[in-house]
Structure formats: structure tokens, C-alpha cells
Amino acid sequence: MTAAYTPTELMVCRAARELADGEVVFVGIGLPNLACNLALRRHAPELLLIYESGAVGAVPERVPVSIGDPALVTGSLAVCSMQEVFSHYLQGGRIDVGFLQGAQIDRHGNLNTTVIGPYERPAVRLPGSGGACEIAILAKRVVVVARQTRRSFPERVDFVTSPGFLDGGDARQRLGMPGGGPSLVVTDLGCYGFVDGEMTLVSLHPGVTLERVQAEVGWELRVTPELATTEPPDEDELRVLRELDRDRLYLG
Amino acid sequence: MTAAYTPTELMVCRAARELADGEVVFVGIGLPNLACNLALRRHAPELLLIYESGAVGAVPERVPVSIGDPALVTGSLAVCSMQEVFSHYLQGGRIDVGFLQGAQIDRHGNLNTTVIGPYERPAVRLPGSGGACEIAILAKRVVVVARQTRRSFPERVDFVTSPGFLDGGDARQRLGMPGGGPSLVVTDLGCYGFVDGEMTLVSLHPGVTLERVQAEVGWELRVTPELATTEPPDEDELRVLRELDRDRLYLG
């Protein structure tokens, strides 16, 4: 018998399982941070968390509300300048997994966090790249966590802030991008991998129909022949996760 | 009545007078180090000493025997990586005066600390550049302290390790070198400035004849019309200097 859980809890637990022990992960704030700390406390005690703020090997005693929370510094293994974080760790090829979120993600895993509408006259001005552009280019693989709607999953994003597989195929290799690009997209409906640089549905969350997923994608969705059901979170994952975010700041 | 002093003591005292209070000086080991500490203790209390080893604002309690002496660190204002010393301080244009020595210095102030003879089959292999090449290019002005012999003052050095005025004239400006080049050469015989990038005798040390100086220069030496006699060190300069190098490690 499995426990009751929210779609957000499922997303975080599924993302956490993507992290192998001993890997080095570039942590973003919010759900990615919860996923990383969940993995650290359960199956990946040797997971090394690196925050773009410069905290290396952080073991936050509280859920960091910002990526530069003081709790990320106190008791961490090392603090380095942002120049070092980006040059030595990310550009130096030491980051196994980068976590990204996005207002829009398209058929080829390109992410937009810059503008909705034209750049010069935006309908909505979004925050911009932050470190996402270089994480997308340099991390060995990228995991994307995003809520899925037809508007947020267009065939092509309005603005490519962070490149995924561009137009698909081997576009990344042709441009000599060091990182491998997106390997997994976890939404509140299902999980996606990439085949020839195209987003491909690999599993449906329990109770979600293929029709519902297709209704929330802006293109003719590719589906893997061996479509699975996403393994739901178990009791222990949920217990640890809920301890991590007692005030449900991010779990809602 | 002036005190008795050695030629070396005169060289160091003359070099020290070249440093103005509040200036930032890139300190080399040996006589330059004595000159800088002499200036610091007498007329230039706000002189900032920066050692290429990364010690900033050092106040050594003993004469540093090496440029990385622990006495340069203890009680210093800041310690930074060598990357910072060369990038932020020297290349960043923050060094007013650089001190250089050399096995050879030529008519146009070019310095050689690499080889005597051809590079591939050297008669004598010298230490090489160290930081001298970039100090010569980037420091706002350069002071050279050197013992003078006909062999060490050739018309052209065997190898240009650290550029002075190259072939003279405005060669430095044409090559876009940020620093001003050599402004003073102090030897055991006299002092030299540069006119149109050519070494020019400006003062003779007390008791030294022009003939003697000319005998120790490998080219037709240019002499300033208002040739002066170098001001000898006074009692107080000598007292402080001799305190600095009690064991006469460098004063001999």
C-alpha cells in the first residue's frame, strides 16, 4: 500500500531518485533544492551539493529560502567566489547534474526564463538567465522540473535562454557544447526523456491518462513504446521530504 | 660632515629616495627589499609594499631572506593568490613602481636575466624572467638597481627578458605597453635616467670619475649637460638601513 501524496511531492521524489550517490550537483532553489537534500538524506549520502552562491558541500539546517541563505554557509565544506563556482566547477567540467526550471520548455528541451512575447516589447518580462544558460551548456546532464500546461510546453519557446537540443538531432555536438543537455523532465503529469534531441514521454504518473498529457503539450508528442507508470513516492521518502519542508514553503 | 658608507649602501639609499609616500611598490628580494623597507621606515610611512608572493602591506619583523618569507605574511594587511597579484594589482594598473635587477642591462634599458650567449647553447644559464617581464611592461615606472661592469652594460643584451625602451624612441608606446618603463638606474658608480629611451648619466657617485663610468659601459654613453654628484646617504639613513640588515646579508 502506498501513501497519499501531492503531485508536487511526486515530482520532487522522482527528481531525487535521478541523483546517484557521489555525484556533484549544481543546486537551484525551490523544488530542486528539496530534491537534492532528499537524495542526500536517503540514498546518496556522498552527493555533493554546490550552490551558485559559492557554498560547496552545504548541509543546510533549515530549508534555504534563497540560494544564498546563511544556512548554506554555516557548516559547509567550502565557500568560494562566484568566479570560482562558474570557472573551476561548472566550466571546469566538475558538475554531473544541473537542475533547471523554466516558464517555458519546448519540444527540444530548450528553456525560456527571459520573456513571453517579443524581446523588445515583452508581454511578460521574466527574471532572465541567472546561471541557467551556462548550466544548460556545461553540466554533464540536466534535470528539468516544471509544471506542465499547454502554454508552458510550446513547440518552440519564445526565447531560448538556456539551450536544450536546439533544433534536435546532434545540434549540441555540432556546436561543441561540453555538456550532455537535458536527460529528464519531470512534470506534475509525467516524465520525459530525449530521443534524437526530442522530448519523449517515458512514464505517466499514477492516475494520469495519455490524453491528458497530450492536451498539455503544444506539439505532436513522441511517446516511448514501453510507456511506464511513474513509481510513486514511498512512506520514507515522504516522511523525510515533509521534514525538510515543514512549513510547506515549496510543497504547497 | 657625512658618514662613511659602502657603494652598496649608497645604491640602496638612493633607490629608497626614489619612492614617494603613498606609492604602491612591487618589491623584489635583496637590495630592492632593503630600499623599500628603508623608505617605509623613514620618509614614506604610507608606502604600500606588495610582494609577488601575495603578501600585501607587509611589515616584516626580520629581513626577508626570500620573497616568500613567512615574516612577510604574519601581520600583513592581506594575502592573495599569485593570480590576484598579477591580474588585479600589476595588470590592473595599481603598481606605481617596480624594482628590477639584471645580469645585463643595455643602452635602452632592456634587461636580461635569461641567458648569456645564444638561447639554445647558453654559455651561462640564468634564472629567467620570474615576474620581471610583466613588471617591466606594466609597472608605471621601473627602478633598476645593478652593479655596473662593461660586461653587464652591453650596447644590446644577449636576450631581452624584460623590455625597457627596446630600440629607443617611442617603441614602447607604439607597442601599446601600459607601463612607463625604466625611470632610474642606480649602480655602484652613478645614476642614470632615460632620454628618448636612451640611458643617460645624470649623476656620479662621490669620488667616481666620468672616465671610470665610461670604461664600464659598452657603448658611447650619453651624459646629461647638468651632470650632478649623487647625494650621499646621511647618518639617519645609514642607521636605519644597518638596523634592517644587521647580519649584512645583502649589504655585504
Next chain:
Amino acid sequence: MSADKLVSMREAVARLVRDGDTVVIEGFTHLICFAAGHEIIRQGRSDLTLCRLTPDLIYDQMIAAGCARRLVFSWAGNPGAGPLYGLRRAVEQQVPRPLELDEYSHFGMVARFAAGAAGLPFWPLRSFTGSDLPRVNGDIRTVRCPFTGEELAAVPPLRPDVAIVHVQRADRRGDAQVWGLLGVQKEAAFAAARVIVVAEEIVEESVLRADPNRTLLPGLVVDAVVHEPFGCHPSYAQGYYDRDNAFYVGWREISEDRGRLEAYLDEWVHGVPDRAAYAAKLGDRVGELRARPRVAGAVDYGY
């Protein structure tokens, strides 16, 4: 340069921050000097080019107050609490005035500061490939490696007229020490023509000389030193006070409404003469945010 550079925030801003300047108030979440931003607003500076990786609430306030003409940045949001509406009104509706955007990624901004600090005309990096950012920003270019022939991205140096850096402790010369997150403050200060150091504590030079590896900036690069305890609130100072997360979360409601944002500026910026009055007005909150000690061990510099 005089050995004693200690002045009030009012004097430092009056003397060193001019209309039309390119201004940097750095600090990545940590040590963001709100006190300086508020004083710049009080003195009515205008046409500033504001530079920061993350504009944060302080630039949202300065933009809403009409101080800025241009913003150079890489991520413009309210960390963990939605958009910066003051900034969005300027961009989307030109309110209170138009705001030009000069946009990079974090690495791009870090590289610009690094080039400025190092006196280089460009900085090479592996980013921007396949992104639309170079399409909308002509200053993101490429450079060819003279060894491998490969193309890398290149950005120009950022050389601010003024950099304002908040630190935990400094002496009167401006020698300054920081611990905890370091951000890009060192690079920003070395890149700037003028530097204001704002410190939680002013200490004797001997305190700094006892631990030279902690020094972030030498007085050499500093023009003015300001003693401003609690000068970062709602940002934080490691070892002194915590980040006021409630304020950041609450800012959303304030900035969403132009009137409320202006009322906030009237009450908390124009309505107080200086940071001491601001802290007094905050009352008990100051004590609630005070840090619980977590003292590090000492090391030995003997020889």
C-alpha cells in the same frame, strides 16, 4: 590618499555617487547594502546605470524611485517570492521612466567584473552557445582560440564609476574583511574607479593584520569607509544578523502596487534621516534577526 577615510553614508554618497554614474551595489544575497541604496534615493540621484547580477529588492526600490536609466544584470527576480514589480513597470510600462536592459547570464556578469578587475579588454568563457542572448546583446561576442581554433564567447569588462561593498569589518583605511558568501565583490571593487566600503564594525588595523588571509579588499582601492551597523537589512551579514525572509516575501504585495511601493519609500526611505533611524523604526525585529553565535576556530600565523 588620506589614511582616515571614515565618513557618514550621507557624505560618502554626496561625494562619490554622481548623476549619470554607473553604480554597483554588489553582494549575492549576502551583504547587500540597502543602506547605501536608500541614501542614493534620498539624495535623488538620477540617470544611473545600475549593475548587479541580481537586482534584488534594493534595485527594485531605486528603479521605482526613478534613480535608474539602465540596468545591467543577469537575474531579475525576488528570490523565492516572485517578480520585481517596480522593475517590471519600468520595462513594460515605462513607469516612472523607461529602463534600458543590458542582459547577461550570471557567468557573463562574473566574467565582465573579472575582466574589469584584471585590466583586460575582454574575458573568454564557455557560455551563450545556442542561446538567444547574443542575438539581443551585441556585447556578447566570440573570440577564436589561438591554439585550438575553437570559438569561445567573450564579454567586455564592466568598469563601474562606483562600487559599494558591504563588509563585516574594516579599518579606517578601508582594509576590509568578509567571511561567508563572497559573491563578486572583490572583482567589482577592483574594477571600479571609486569604492565605498560599508562595514558592520570599524576595527583597529591590528585586528585585520592578525588574520591577513581574511582580507577581501586592501585600503589601496577604497575611497571612503562608512560605519553602518545593520546596513544590509533585509539582506544579511553572516555572524551579525539573519536574512529577513518575511520582508522579502512581503515585498511582493508592496511592489505589485505602485502606490504602496511609493508609500513604502516615503515612510522607510525619505521618512528616515539615516540607517540608525531605520533600525530604530524597525524596533524588535532587529533583535529577532540577531545571529546566534557559531564561532570558528582560530589558526596560527607563527613562524
Next chain:
Amino acid sequence: MSADKLVSMREAVARLVRDGDTVVIEGFTHLICFAAGHEIIRQGRSDLTLCRLTPDLIYDQMIAAGCARRLVFSWAGNPGAGPLYGLRRAVEQQVPRPLELDEYSHFGMVARFAAGAAGLPFWPLRSFTGSDLPRVNGDIRTVRCPFTGEELAAVPPLRPDVAIVHVQRADRRGDAQVWGLLGVQKEAAFAAARVIVVAEEIVEESVLRADPNRTLLPGLVVDAVVHEPFGCHPSYAQGYYDRDNAFYVGWREISEDRGRLEAYLDEWVHGVPDRAAYAAKLGDRVGELRARPRVAGAVDYGY
């Protein structure tokens, strides 16, 4: 990678340093790991490409012992005490074997390590203009700025097979802290394929976590950790022991004479099994060099 990387110097060198490797033992005057150099000599490694800004006595000994095929450097002298004769015999007389020189300036070497650490194929710098060094070293090239059009010098990355970094303290994972002169050790370690950390003291991870700003290297980049007290003599470790200047001055006479240098190696390198025996053999000198305490004040990481 295993969490416990603590091994003996013998095992670390046997496992991680191979014939033909490009090896860096860095440390600018401070923290030069003579213990590692001696073990490499004892194990008879050959055809090494040795890299250091300042070869110092340790490379003079390794070159005289016949370990090296090539030297990448920027200043080859005995600091404050004349030339390195072992090195000169190899260059001038090919004794005991020829030595290729790959020569830069200090800034050039620093830039090569920086490029290696940052994963860049070149590093731009303002040096070498008008110098003969580019004439004799084809890897000192130029790159044109895509913004100003000016030409700058460029050097390629230095990516050692092995970097050996001596530190004051480390934990068993290789997380390492250093204070005092930092040299280029961080860049050298991040640039290297394999890293050996040698520490004066092995401490609990909690000691390092109490002061994260002191950390030079994370265990992430470290392959082996060696506990080797007094491992730098005649170099020094701030807070532990002073530099043995008498040894440096005395080295001139030893290295000047090939026979005496070989006798030194027989007695002090081959003649002892490890560093502990070397220190025991030095006897009272060890105590004479012990540092007199100069303890720095602590800081607070609370929030």
C-alpha cells in the same frame, strides 16, 4: 570515489605518479612538499615533465637524480643563494641527462594554471610584448580582442597528470585548508587529472566545516591524502615551522659539486625510508625551526 583517501606517501606516489607524467609540486616558497619529491626519487620515476614557477631545491634534486626529461618554469634559481647547479648541469652539460626547457614568466605560468583550472583553451594576458621569450617559446602567442581590436598575449592551459599540494590541515576525504601564502596551488589542483594532498595535520571534517572560507580544495578534486608532518622542510609551513634558510644557503656548495649532490641524495633521500626517518635524522634542527605561536582571532559564522 571513496570517502577515506588517507594513504602513506609511498603508496600515493606508487599509485598516482607514473613514468612520463607531467607532475606539479607547487608552493611559492611556502608549503613546498619536499617529502613528495624525495619519495618520487626513491621510487626512481623517470621521464617526468616537471612544472613549477620556481623549480627550487626540490626540482634541482629531482633533476640531478635523473627523474626529469623536461622542465616547465618561470624562475630557476636558489632564492637568495645563487643558481641551481643540478639544473644547470643538465641544461649546459646534459648531466645526468638532457633537460628540455619550456620557459614562461611568472604571470605566464599563473595564467597557464588558471586556464587549466577553468577549462579554457587559452588565457589572455598583458605580458611578453617586446620580450624575446615568445621568440624561443612557440606556445606564447597572441589573441585579438573582439571589442577593441588590440592584441594581447595568450598562453595555453597547463593540465598536469598529477598535482601534489601540501596543506596545513585536511580531512580524510581531502578537503584541505591553507593559510599564509597561497601561490597557485588551487589552480594547479583544479587543472590536474590527479591530486595528492599532503597535510601537516589530519583533522575531523567538522574542524574544516567550522571555517569554510579557509578551504583551499574540496575533497572532490583529491585522489589521495597523505599525513606528513614536517613534509616541507627546508621549505616551511606557516604556523608549524619556519623556512630553513641555512639549508637553502648551504645548498649552493652541495649542488655545485655533482659528487656532493649525489652523496646528499644517497644520505638524505635513498638513505632514509620515509619523512619520519628524515626528520629523526635532522634531530634538534626540527625543534629549532618550530614556529612560535601567533594565533589569529576567530570569526562568527552564526545567523
